[in-house]
Amino acid sequence: MPVRAAHAGPADRPGDAPPGAPAVEILSADKVFANGARGLAPLSLAVGEGEFVSLIGPSGCGKSTLLSLMANLQQPTDGRVLWWRGGFDAVGREGRRLSLVFQDATLMPWARIAANVRLPLDLAGVPTPQADARVAEALALVGLADRARHYPRQLSGGMRMRASIARALVTEPNLLLMDEPFGALDEFTRNRLDADLAALWWRRRFAAVFVTHSIYEAVFLSTRIVVMAANPGRVFREIDVPEPFPRGDAFRTSAGFADQCRALSVALMEASLASGQGAAA
Amino acid sequence: MPVRAAHAGPADRPGDAPPGAPAVEILSADKVFANGARGLAPLSLAVGEGEFVSLIGPSGCGKSTLLSLMANLQQPTDGRVLWWRGGFDAVGREGRRLSLVFQDATLMPWARIAANVRLPLDLAGVPTPQADARVAEALALVGLADRARHYPRQLSGGMRMRASIARALVTEPNLLLMDEPFGALDEFTRNRLDADLAALWWRRRFAAVFVTHSIYEAVFLSTRIVVMAANPGRVFREIDVPEPFPRGDAFRTSAGFADQCRALSVALMEASLASGQGAAA
């Protein structure tokens, strides 16, 4: 299993797709907060088209911060972020769509679930019949078809999170950023959504950045895994997962899967130990 | 491994403690929401002193609803809830303390982390020096000692959740209700907190009700596991975990642990399948 040092060159492409141009690139960017705390040490990271990159690391190591840089919700204190080799303007043009699943569901309390999911389509001016169909599809995908007319507060925590995932998928993004989307779900639902997500990715080949705390999930889904360490937040190690796609339930029980999980687990342990105080010590 | 039907008698006590009187009892309570949706079918469940009961089940099966009945935050549409064989008045008297970790962190945005954690002590009128010491202890337990003076928005998602756990532990409760407290944490931190929680429980022997989506966590921590199914929310199966305490890292790699996990996994799968539409179908 190839384990690379941070900042290595592009990964070998799994399956038969050619390596894509970077959809999002972090160029030696760092982040210092208003109170002087250093959230991210200068780091570089590129996620190419057709890549599925998972971020994993101890609590507080900067995964959400990194993701928000990629979503242009925060600006780096130093360094740059590029989308499709351009500024954030490039997003939304030429069919380049970016979606983000936040760490919490972030639904509009005054709108029903269907309206919440439909929001990005409305904002993009997608005509009603088409939008309706896509909303229904996205809700079915996350198992909320029968909750379309509920308000967020009438859903359970896991359901709210799923609605938020449906909202991210509904635009058929080219770059999908997800912050622990399945953290609040039971194993059964989670496995099903993992499989659905993997199939969807294989079909559409969007660039994906996926924050997770689950080793199994990371290995199952990713073409590459970035292990982060805290104090300051940095890329600790990058691990390629060169297993072939599409991956099904069989993959979960394969020897390759187990090996990858073990290797990732060790890397994660090392990253946690390297994080010192600040992460759970 | 003993697998019991729902509504069976009290569990055999693990370790050497005598079976305790119920700290909280649900007596054929159900819950119908204002919009007519049935959240919980009539169910009964008792959690005795010194018991550690995990609730596990598909998303939307009513775990949070059940917990909020136990915390008196919602009232059952029918049936009753008893605390120490009395009404909710019994809580807060004779040193009977109840704490709840919500599914989201629910911190006061205007107060620093230390003040947030300290809140229950302030409400109970615990004098300052003693409160200070206990807040520091609780923060250290969850690895946030160095964040005492931060505001919630300056913490990562996982850190906020840990602050919320510290707030629940700071009162040294006799009945501790937790709704997926470790869902947003990385494996490393989560394992450490699992171990800490198990040790704490062994020391203090509070009654605990623990909602989780992790099979391993449920088996590692619990004296009994309640598997729930949805549509309507109900107790699908109860599983005793008669392994001895204290449980350490050795337990995680024992054959008994693996057996229990496998059995629970099967039960959970069955519960998911029995939940029909509404849960992720």
Next chain:
Amino acid sequence: MTPLVQSARFREVGPPVLTGLVLLGLWEGTCRLFGIPEFLLPAPSAVARVFATDAPTLLRALLSTLEVTVMAFGLAAVVGTLVAFVFVQSRAVERSLFPYAVMLQVTPVVAIAPLIIILVKDTRLALVACAALVALFPVISNTTLGLRTVDPGLANLFALHKAGPLQTLVRLRIPSALPLFFAGLRISSGLALIGAVVAEFVAGTGGTGSGLAYEILQSGFQLDIPRMFAALFLITAAGVALFLIMAGLTRLALGDWHESERRPER
């Protein structure tokens, strides 16, 4: 307990009505006990007597005042909301213009009424303009605050999807602002009413077709204090009615989702 006392409707209406009756009783009692002369503080019974004889005149005056009030309130609500929309476009715009909104609020109607009368030929329109000026600021202030108070997560979501200013306004800021917007309206509805009365005091013509202010002035001048109180009572009753209507609208608009309006589920 009778069913009446238990009904939800009674629980809504009962307490304020009871409070009112108790207050009226105390008032009547005080007046009688201490023999307070009518021209100082008339007893409720004396005021009621006025209604018995003068109801038509008074109601006509009320209607005239209400007409001004409603037009002024509508104007203030529309203009205030638009101004708030402009303010939230950028902090620079708000900083540049907010002081001038404050100036509008603190300019006494009494002082600018002459100018308005010169500018606006139609007396009724002049009254509406004066009253609207009085009612404007709370709408601007509360709506601006409301439009600014959005969930940062949702704001991020909208930014991410490159929502334009108009989309953000309509789909995010306005729904977020509704509770405060309505709070502003509840304050403004009352202000529009006193604005109308004050404007009538200052700029109102007397004679036929005049409003309650004229009745108050005349009653004061003729020392018909019970009649003055009857007119005052009509004003306060109208104010309370306006307020209740606004509160009802608020509940209709927000009942389903905002914490301040939600009743606990049982």
Next chain:
Amino acid sequence: MTPLVQSARFREVGPPVLTGLVLLGLWEGTCRLFGIPEFLLPAPSAVARVFATDAPTLLRALLSTLEVTVMAFGLAAVVGTLVAFVFVQSRAVERSLFPYAVMLQVTPVVAIAPLIIILVKDTRLALVACAALVALFPVISNTTLGLRTVDPGLANLFALHKAGPLQTLVRLRIPSALPLFFAGLRISSGLALIGAVVAEFVAGTGGTGSGLAYEILQSGFQLDIPRMFAALFLITAAGVALFLIMAGLTRLALGDWHESERRPER
């Protein structure tokens, strides 16, 4: 660009001042271009001339009005907050009493000032009472709404730990209410000022030690319109100053956590 233009301080103060200068310029220009007579609409230069000669008198009057304003505002803030505290104790209390709070708001000062003046012997106190009445309602209304708008999760937490009503008030409701409380104060500060001016108009205090209303009335009678505008300008300037002070206090109190006050981090 000079450093001045780039400084944060300038960006704060620059736009409103520039806007003001532009408006003043337009005004002066209009007056000169159309030769508008001074007694209809005086040009800013004419108003400035008044300040050159009459500043001491006008400032003394301003001080007197401000004294009333500040006392009334303080009274309204304290009383309004206390009333809001009472209101949130229970829906029944609120339903029973809120209509009467509305009544206070919609009773025209002009109408009840004579009663207050008769009841309160000291003229200055009577003025304060009138102005406080005008300023009271927005504090009550906004604070009550604020005290009701608490995060339901936090409310549950407090219920769980059996927090008493006082604890819930102090540790949960009050912090949650602060943004709306301050919004209420921002509205009320201006109302207290016009309340004070209107009360002076009504109570008809004249002579030395009298406030700006007297200056406005007298200037109006004597058609010294530039002087009247100078007095009006002082009122509006005082209103804006009050508002800015309240906005500053708001920022001090909430700057760290409330969305409406937070600046985006860069």
Next chain:
Amino acid sequence: AEKFSYLTSWFAQAEHGGFYEAQAEGLYGKAGIDADIRQGGPQVNAMQLLLAGQVDAVMGYDFQVLNAVEKGLPAVTVATTFQYDLQGLMTHADVKGLGDLKDKTVLIASSSHTTFWPWLKAKYGYTDAQTKAYTFNLQPFFADPNAAQQAYPSSEPFQAQEKGVPANFYLMAADGYPPYGSTIVVTRKTLEERPQVVRAFIKASMQGWRDYMKDPAPGNALIKAANPKMGDAQIAFGIAKLRELHALDGKNGVPIGAMTEARWKATDDYMVGAGLLKPEVDWHKAFTTEFVGDLDARLN
């Protein structure tokens, strides 16, 4: 000395000169009264303050006293200052008399709707529709060449003259408007309990008026102390008008302060005729000539 307070109808001005003069010259003190002259204002309801016992006497108006009597309120007029109500209309230069206002906008205060406006309506056939509010300053009048407005001879015409706007002034009393102007009104209680003080106050006040018309300087000093905005030119203009209109002594030189029953009857007749007063009201209760009989202050 016995305390006695008198509330005027407006901010201190020439029309109140005699009272301030009496104060300045110590006439009240000599009569054994510790007098307190207070100035009124646009929204001050003097009658209410009088009946509430806040002041001992007020500068009143015949209509209001008759209205009070109608309500059974114990207000009594004990003397007058002016032989006429000084109320009039100021018009632009094209208007040649009170009857010339058919197509004009007339700016009047709302209180005028129950005083002189019904009288003008009845006499010249005017309508409510042509009225607009008078806000007590002259901008609307100046701005509208078609406007006329209510005025006092000593105030508004002076402002117009100052601003160079040609204007005419017409006194309504000249066309037969009946009431007295600027009277002294007390409560019946005061009248019964302290008649000597009332008498002394009236007497001293009228002496004050006599002296004021000779040398207004002492009174003016007090006026300007109470109302610093009052200018010398305006006061002088006011005094000249009072003299010109024979406000204090009437056409045939009566003693200052004198009232007659016949005049009160005329006022009552007008009010009843205009529907401003119920016919059954006993108008005799509104005044007493008891204190004016021995007045002897005269102009020259």
